[in-house]
Amino acid sequence: MTDLVLRETREDVAVLTMNDPTRLNPLSDAMRAALLEAFETAAFDDAVRTIVLAGAGGNFTAGADIRQLIVPGGPDPARSRRRLTPLHRLIELIAGGPKPVIAAVEGAAFGAGLSIAAATDFVIAGEDVRFGAAFGKIGLTADCGLIWSLPQRIGRTLARDLMFTGRPVKGPEALAIGLIDQLVPPGTTLEAALAKAAAYRGVAPLAIAAMKSAFVQGPGPLSDALALERQQQPMLSMTQDHAEGLAAFTEKRAAGFTGR
CATH class of the missing domain: 1.10.12 (Lyase 2-enoyl-coa Hydratase; Chain  A, domain 2)
Structure with a gap:
């Protein structure tokens, strides 16, 4: 595990924080590997009851590291598949793994950041949150299971609209359509997530x-x-x-x- 993902233990809760704040915690290759390693460790730790996912510096994650999408020599489908592998494993563990997972989302949650949040069991967001599924604006399909997870949260029609337009969704609308489960003041998402985790102990x-x-x-x-x-x-x-x-x-x- 590197300092790209910080782990903090609060009683029986593992808090995993994506930590590249100057760049809005993008999901670079290194971040993907570190996040998967940290999550796998927490998911199979008998002392952990709940996992909380968060981002440093007031943002969750801006999604893919666009600089790593630009490949010298042209497109490389095999490389694209390899880069998806750790995120796919992460999504499988979030959605179907043994521990409840809470997303504590502040600021930006774009692209695969939205996909990660949508796959969790409970999403708590700050009032300053901004979600976006702008995959199509760079000529790609929604990834990391979003076509599976988002319709379960907000219905197929709204899911299509968000993916086909790529428009941003802010906190109040996200709460109204069911994209998030709880809206709290900025800077308090972790506190709210720990309170929700305590409710799972029963x-x-x-x-x-x-x-x-x-x-x-x-x-x-x-x-x-x-x-x-x-x-x-x-x-x-x-x-x-x-x-x-x-x-x-x-x-x-x-x-x-x-x-x-």
């Missing part, structure tokens, strides 16, 4: 992991959802957390879940 970690796995496989036929339940529920019924949850309910106390 639910067993393995149960959250199972539900995230189910969410990422949908929407689909009801029969698929019921089949997945038949697989997951018997396994969860054998966990220590299930026994603890039953005991806590019976004894009218808070449960002490351990993820086992």
